[in-house]
Each structure stands twice: as C-alpha cells, then as structure tokens.
Amino acid sequence: MKILDIADVAERSGLPPSTLRYYEEIGLIDSAGRHGLRRQYGPETLLQLSLITMGKSAGFSLDEIAGMFGSDGQPDLPRDDLLTRADQLDRQIRDLTLLRNALRHVAECPAPSHMECPTFKRLLKVTTARKKGDQRARKKHPSKR
Amino acid sequence: MKILDIADVAERSGLPPSTLRYYEEIGLIDSAGRHGLRRQYGPETLLQLSLITMGKSAGFSLDEIAGMFGSDGQPDLPRDDLLTRADQLDRQIRDLTLLRNALRHVAECPAPSHMECPTFKRLLKVTTARKKGDQRARKKHPSKR
DNA sequence: GCTTGACCTCAAGTTGACTTGAATTCGTAG
DNA sequence: CTACGAATTCAAGTCAACTTGAGGTCAAGC
Numbered sequence: 001m002k003i004l005d006i007a008d009v010a011e012r013s014g015l016p017p018s019t020l021r022y023y024e025e026i027g028l029i030d031s032a033g034r035h036g037l038r039r040q041y042g043p044e045t046l047l048q049l050s051l052i053t054m055g056k057s058a059g060f061s062l063d064e065i066a067g068m069f070g071s072d073g074q075p076d077l078p079r080d081d082l083l084t085r086a087d088q089l090d091r092q093i094r095d096l097t098l099l100r101n102a103l104r105h106v107a108e109c110p111a112p113s114h115m116e117c118p119t120f121k122r123l124l125k126v127t128t129a130r131k132k133g134d135q136r137a138r139k140k141h142p143s144k145r
Numbered sequence: 146m147k148i149l150d151i152a153d154v155a156e157r158s159g160l161p162p163s164t165l166r167y168y169e170e171i172g173l174i175d176s177a178g179r180h181g182l183r184r185q186y187g188p189e190t191l192l193q194l195s196l197i198t199m200g201k202s203a204g205f206s207l208d209e210i211a212g213m214f215g216s217d218g219q220p221d222l223p224r225d226d227l228l229t230r231a232d233q234l235d236r237q238i239r240d241l242t243l244l245r246n247a248l249r250h251v252a253e254c255p256a257p258s259h260m261e262c263p264t265f266k267r268l269l270k271v272t273t274a275r276k277k278g279d280q281r282a283r284k285k286h287p288s289k290r
Numbered sequence: 291g292c293t294t295g296a297c298c299t300c301a302a303g304t305t306g307a308c309t310t311g312a313a314t315t316c317g318t319a320g
Numbered sequence: 321c322t323a324c325g326a327a328t329t330c331a332a333g334t335c336a337a338c339t340t341g342a343g344g345t346c347a348a349g350c
Contacts, residue, residue, distance in 0.1 A: 006296095006297075007296080007297085016338090017296095017297080018338070018339060019337090021298090022337075022338060026337090035347085036347060037344095037345060037347095038296080038298080038346085038347090051247075054241075054243065054244045055244065057204055057241070058244050059202060061336075061337090062336080062337070068248075079253075082249070082251060082252040083248075083252050085248050089248070092202055092241060093241050093242060095199050096202070096203050096234055096237060096241070098199065099196075099200065099234060100231050100234040100238065102196075103227045103228075103230050103231040104228065104231045107231070108224075121192075150327090151327075152326080161308090162327075164309090166327095166328085166329095167308060179328095181316045181317055181327080181328090182314095182315060182327055182328045182329090183326080183328080184328090206307090207306075207307070
C-alpha cells in the first residue's frame, strides 16, 4: 500500500485534513498527486508529519521547522545550525525536567506553603538565573507563500 | 531590597513591562501595590515568572499555567492532576530527546539521504507510532477575565 | 447516467499571546 | 514649582496557526 489519500493520512497522523492542506499551502509538505481532486500522499509524508509534530512540541515555529527540513523531508541545514538547534533542545529538556520534578515534588511534599519549602525553592532557583538576552532570534526569511 | 518596581522585574525576568501588565490583567500574577501609578512587585513574583516561563516552554497555555499555580504562585491542583501533568512532561521530554538525537544524527551521518539511513528511520519510527486519541484535552475552565 | 459523499478552493473568521500608540498622570531633580 | 521621563490606561493592531463556511467538483455505487 504505497499511496495514501488525505483521509488516511489524517487518520494516521491524527491531524485534520484542513491542517494537512494548510501545511501544503505553506510548503511544509507535498502531496504526491491527485485522484480526481483528492490529494494523495506517499508514505514518507507520515514521517515528515512526525517530525513536524515533534518540532512543534519542541517549541519551534512552522517556519523554523520548514527551515530544518525541506518540503521533501530531507534535513537541509548546515551542520552547525543543526547542532545549535540540538543544543537549544538540550536546554529545553533541562527546563522541562526541572518543571516535571517541581510538579512531582509539590504533589508529594507535605509542606503547607511550597514557596517556603527549601526543596522547591532550590528547584526554582536554577531557572530563575536566566538572563535577558535569550529571546529567540526572529528569523525573517522571505515567507514562501 | 524587598520591593521591586516594574522596571526591575522587567529587567530581571527578561519580560517587557507590557507583558507583565498583560499577565496581571489575565490574573496570572499580582502586583504588590503602587508607587504613584507605578506597579510594585514582591520578590516572589520573580519565581512565579520563572514558573510561567518554564510552563510556556513546556508547551502549556497561559490558561493551563494559571490552573497549575494560582495567582499567588501556590500550586493549587489536586495531587492527581499534578502527577498527570508530570507524566505528560515525561512524554514530552522523551520526544524532545528523540528530536535532539535525530538532529545530532543528521548533523553527523554521512548518508546521502537521511530518509534511507536506518539509524534515522529508527529514530523516527518510535514517534510515528502515536495514535490519534492523544490530542491535549481541552480544558474549559471558566476563563477568569 | 444520476446521486451522493467526501474532497476541493478561497476568503474570512478565530484564538492566544502579546504589542503599539495616543492621551494622561505621577514623583523627582533642578 | 515646573519640567521631564517613565509608567499608566484603553482600544486597537498584529502574528501565527489554524478552522469554518459557502459554493463547486468529482468518481464510485446503484
């Protein structure tokens, strides 16, 4: 079964057809052809959609994701950029881990006020030490619409 | 130095004053008072802002964050909910780790086409196996605006 | 060969999270 | 006491990422 129509892809990816059309419109994915009007997709589309979904949950914008993987799904960034992204992710993973620990902690800690609890404060202190220069750089590449 | 005015908080948190006002407007934070018109904040606000920033980077909406921590910064969810959130985070951390590994891999792998590379495909396969029931449950708690 | 249902297009609407701008109000330095 | 600069309010604007709706099209089953 090499070819999937939009309903199949929607079903398997969990994304509504409108979103798939939208992603195609902004050049994030490509359809393999049409059956009548109906869009048909190759199986690699499912992988691309996984990448996109992962990227989104990583906090990347669709624009940034489009920058990481061309519409053919091939990563097309220079090595350095990819590694920079990976480092960003490392930081984010650290933060999430912290947040998770904080949540688990407050779920178990019997202290009446968590802001008083030394463990909790320690958890927070780490992330509080974030400087102000770290806003995500706005990339303004010519929107390909 | 117990009390900070909005400029200090902006400086230390890295958030613009407009955002701080906005957060206050939607009930996410509270100001401790005014000096003339100027908002003054207690030091705990900085911690709350860290939590908010972490939560955002974890992909939570401001509404959800408001649900996790009351405007006093005290977590006020039942234990079970907190643990559920923590589990969500675990999954997300797994995904991000995967994505990071994928990025690092393609930065190093010499294969001409990554979609052919077995290592890359294996990395993707894991997340592709996501079913469709997993949309984040829309919580419709009465927006407190 | 006609109906039907799922898909199509295109424009417009929505939501969340802010930002911007005009007109106004203070506290402080001179 | 006046001027200045920074903060204030409130309405409106912006941006990304979709969704919705009206009106049209097709291929497959009957």
